[in-house]
Amino acid sequence: MTTYQYDDDSVVVIIGSGAGGGTLANELCQKGVPVVLLEAGKRESPATFINDEWPSFSQLSWSDPRTTSGSWRIARDFPNLPAWICKTVGGTTTHWAGASLRLQEHEFRARDTYGAIDGADLLDWPLTLEDLAPYYARAEDKMGVTRTNDIPGLPGNNNFKVMYNGATKLGYQHCSTGRMAINSQPRHGRPGCQQLGFCFQGCKMGAKWSTLYTEIPAAEATGKLELRTQAQVLRIEHDARGRASAVVYADANGQLQRQKARVVAVAGNAIETPRMLLNSQSSLFPQGLANGSGTVGRYYMRHTTGSVFAEFDEPVHFYRGTIMAGIISDEVVHRPERGFAGGYEMETLSLGLPFMAAFFDPGAWGRDFASVMDRYTHLAGMWIVGEDMPRPTNRITLNDEVRDAWGLPVANVHYDDHPNDQAMREHAYRQGEAVYQAVGATRTHRLPPFPSTHNLGSCRMSAKESDGVCNGYGQSHEVANLFISDGSQFTTSAAENPTLTIVSLAIRQADYIAEQLRTRAV
Amino acid sequence: MSEMTLNRRRFLQGAGSVLLGTLLFVNGPVALAAPTHSWSLPLTRLSGDQAERLLVMVRRLYPHDSMEDAVYALVVKELDSRAAADPGVAELLASGVATLDREAGGDWRTAEVKRQLAILGAMEGQPFFTQVRSVAVVALYSNELAYLHFGYEGASYPKGGYLHRGFNDLSWLPDPPVKASPKPFA
Numbered sequence: 001m002t003t004y005q006y007d008d009d010s011v012v013v014i015i016g017s018g019a020g021g022g023t024l025a026n027e028l029c030q031k032g033v034p035v036v037l038l039e040a041g042k043r044e045s046p047a048t049f050i051n052d053e054w055p056s057f058s059q060l061s062w063s064d065p066r067t068t069s070g071s072w073r074i075a076r077d078f079p080n081l082p083a084w085i086c087k088t089v090g091g092t093t094t095h096w097a098g099a100s101l102r103l104q105e106h107e108f109r110a111r112d113t114y115g116a117i118d119g120a121d122l123l124d125w126p127l128t129l130e131d132l133a134p135y136y137a138r139a140e141d142k143m144g145v146t147r148t149n150d151i152p153g154l155p156g157n158n159n160f161k162v163m164y165n166g167a168t169k170l171g172y173q174h175c176s177t178g179r180m181a182i183n184s185q186p187r188h189g190r191p192g193c194q195q196l197g198f199c200f201q202g203c204k205m206g207a208k209w210s211t212l213y214t215e216i217p218a219a220e221a222t223g224k225l226e227l228r229t230q231a232q233v234l235r236i237e238h239d240a241r242g243r244a245s246a247v248v249y250a251d252a253n254g255q256l257q258r259q260k261a262r263v264v265a266v267a268g269n270a271i272e273t274p275r276m277l278l279n280s281q282s283s284l285f286p287q288g289l290a291n292g293s294g295t296v297g298r299y300y301m302r303h304t305t306g307s308v309f310a311e312f313d314e315p316v317h318f319y320r321g322t323i324m325a326g327i328i329s330d331e332v333v334h335r336p337e338r339g340f341a342g343g344y345e346m347e348t349l350s351l352g353l354p355f356m357a358a359f360f361d362p363g364a365w366g367r368d369f370a371s372v373m374d375r376y377t378h379l380a381g382m383w384i385v386g387e388d389m390p391r392p393t394n395r396i397t398l399n400d401e402v403r404d405a406w407g408l409p410v411a412n413v414h415y416d417d418h419p420n421d422q423a424m425r426e427h428a429y430r431q432g433e434a435v436y437q438a439v440g441a442t443r444t445h446r447l448p449p450f451p452s453t454h455n456l457g458s459c460r461m462s463a464k465e466s467d468g469v470c471n472g473y474g475q476s477h478e479v480a481n482l483f484i485s486d487g488s489q490f491t492t493s494a495a496e497n498p499t500l501t502i503v504s505l506a507i508r509q510a511d512y513i514a515e516q517l518r519t520r521a522v
Numbered sequence: 523m524s525e526m527t528l529n530r531r532r533f534l535q536g537a538g539s540v541l542l543g544t545l546l547f548v549n550g551p552v553a554l555a556a557p558t559h560s561w562s563l564p565l566t567r568l569s570g571d572q573a574e575r576l577l578v579m580v581r582r583l584y585p586h587d588s589m590e591d592a593v594y595a596l597v598v599k600e601l602d603s604r605a606a607a608d609p610g611v612a613e614l615l616a617s618g619v620a621t622l623d624r625e626a627g628g629d630w631r632t633a634e635v636k637r638q639l640a641i642l643g644a645m646e647g648q649p650f651f652t653q654v655r656s657v658a659v660v661a662l663y664s665n666e667l668a669y670l671h672f673g674y675e676g677a678s679y680p681k682g683g684y685l686h687r688g689f690n691d692l693s694w695l696p697d698p699p700v701k702a703s704p705k706p707f708a
């Protein structure tokens with residue numbers, strides 16, 4: 001096993017081993033770059049994953065304290081659980097459902113396409129779909145995305161059958177089992193999907209892509225990676241010139257360690273990433289590291305979401321098989337006549353009995369609620385995911401009143417829905433209900449958003465230094481050897497599930513970092 | 523150490539009409555798995571009286587008429603262990619249960635259901651109510667007995683997933699074309 005000295009300042013230190021960090025680590029190691037990967041969580045495996053929702057949640061989720069504020073319903077229902085993300089090797093790629101969609105060309109130009117929208121600071125990305133296309137192709141191959149690279153689509157389950165029939169009755173043209181980073185047949189040493197129905201609990205087959213058992217072992221095999229687990233980063237230090245120089249973390253024994261670094265890449269997901277930068281303030285960076293523009297933590301996005309569940313006379317058993325078994329893409333276009341900018345996808349979703357009880361209508365009790373639970377085997381369900389607006393006030397800040405185990409202020413997540421989000425959600429709820437009514441739903445239900453599964457934008461990339469935190473390669477405008485390597489980079493949220501884009505950006509960033517190292521630019 | 527004994531006869535004689543309805547359904551799927559006929563729940567911190575009152579409360583919060591008391595008792599068990607671990611919780615539950623009786627003008631268990639619901643409605647949002655409800659919504663629906671009752675099949679990995687066990691067995695709608703939904707790999 002490769003190990004590096006704490007004072008080895010030739011290494012790239014990557015914080016977080018999820019979609020962004022795990023991919024970046026592997027890509028750099030493949031090029032011979034020495035990497036120390038610091039991950040706050042433990043290392044599990046398909047063998048240790050648990051087919052039971054709450055026990056699995058305890059095993060994988062980030063449960064350190066966080067606080068919330070704002071008018072979003074999460075602040076009331078889950079005041080200390082703003083986001084549903086992981087603290088484990090592989091990060092939230094252990095939890096994720098696998099939907100892998102490219103952003104659309106116009107979504108990289110949101111400001112240009114949608115125009116100015118009150119209460120939102122829309123901005124175009126500093127890169128285009130054309131720039132990212134080759135990296136999307138590499139990501140799809142790496143992740144084994146169905147319907148790309150001659151990989152067949154997955155077979156649809158019962159929940160998909162209901163969605164498909166409703167969608168076609170309604171006249172929708174684009175409904176299929178979609179593009180999923182789940183093996184529809186054995187590929188690259190991983191088996192095909194056995195339709196377990198526990199994609200959110202860590203795939204015990206290893207059929208679903210996760211950095212845990214793809215990127216990270218591949219990186220270890222190069223001899224260039226040292227993965228340190230239960231290593232929770234507290235702050236990033238810099239030298240007198242304002243270059244990132246070391247990372248301070250608490251190890252598995254609670255001991256503080258300082259790892260020197262030539263380059264630091266932050267990939268802690270869009271809440272912890274800005275928190276680490278803000279907690280790294282110094283006399284040189286009084287507002288927090290890389291925060292001269294004041295945008296670190298701002299423009300936090302979570303997608304416009306909600307779910308529609310429907311009851312039927314006949315059984316569905318929607319929990320059997322892949323969770324996101326299919327998708328309707330007809331509404332993902334930008335069509336302002338609908339009363340909002342941007343678009344949304346509808347994707348099947350099922351919940352096991354425990355999560356159904358917790359998330360169907362948080363806080364609900366009594367006969368009405370119980371009567372839906374009674375129909376559990378006769379439910380179909382879908383999740384709505386659409387573009388939400390970047391607002392300067394939707395924001396991660398430090399909450400000085402609440403401290404974590406190491407005495408650092410926790411992250412507060414503030415979110416207010418924008419009128420555009422509300423109009424889109426209303427439209428999507430209506431269309432979702434219509435899909436199910438078209439095939440005889442006896443009752444339909446609108447579920448409120450869950451704690452955020454997609455967390456984006458809190459260190460956004462921008463062409464101009466004053467508009468954001470990093471450039472089109474995720475490189476900090478201010479600190480040349482500091483990189484943002486996760487969904488925090490997103491300039492706008494676009495409608496699509498974000499992970500394919502996070503992975504593609506990480507591959508592109510690895511090429512860029514390797515070049516910068518070679519030319520001694522960093 | 524105390525215990526709450528739940529057996530059919532005792533309820534028929536003792537608790538009166540409150541729980542009677544629940545006992546008419548002893549042949550559901552849970553009845554086969556649960557120790558239905560006579561069983562007791564050992565309690566660490568709660569008294570048997572408190573436990574019975576909490577059980578009725580949880581039944582009112584999440585009324586599944588045909589579901590066995592055995593499943594509801596799992597919530598009481600969880601509340602008991604929280605009370606054992608945290609004196610603050612024990613205190614909260616004790617005073618909450620006393621409030622239930624007081625509001626019911628005597629014995630909460632035998633108050634009319636309508637009255638019970640009104641009492642709970644007035645307590646919504648208060649710490650006792652929130653404690654019981656938040657424990658109940660997890661404990662009641664996250665156990666094998668509940669899975670059986672609601673028809674959720676639980677862990678599927680040990681059974682090889684649903685690939686050959688009905689993931690696409692829905693027959694009341696036409697199958698989507700293979701372009702939208704390819705056949706499973708052989």
Ligand SMILES: Cc1cc2nc3c(=O)[nH]c(=O)nc-3n(C[C@H](O)[C@H](O)[C@H](O)COP(=O)(O)OP(=O)(O)OC[C@H]3O[C@@H](n4cnc5c(N)ncnc54)[C@H](O)[C@@H]3O)c2cc1C
Nearest residue numbers: 016018019020040087091092097098099233268486497499
């Ligand atoms: C239930 C669910 C379903 C989803 N389904 C989909 C889907 O179908 N399609 C899709 O595109 N996306 C999906 N997602 C979202 C997807 O999981 C995320 O977009 C993606 O994993 C984010 O990657 P990341 O690298 O930003 O962060 P993560 O994958 O969350 O990784 C961050 C890692 O950083 C670690 N970390 C954080 N702070 C520190 C610190 N201070 N020190 C050390 N380590 C730290 C964390 O422990 C974690 O392991 C889903 C998410 C959930 C929860």
Ligand code: SF4
Nearest residue numbers: 193194196197199203
């Ligand atoms: S349904 Fe497929 S992807 Fe999901 S957990 Fe099962 S084998 Fe893995």
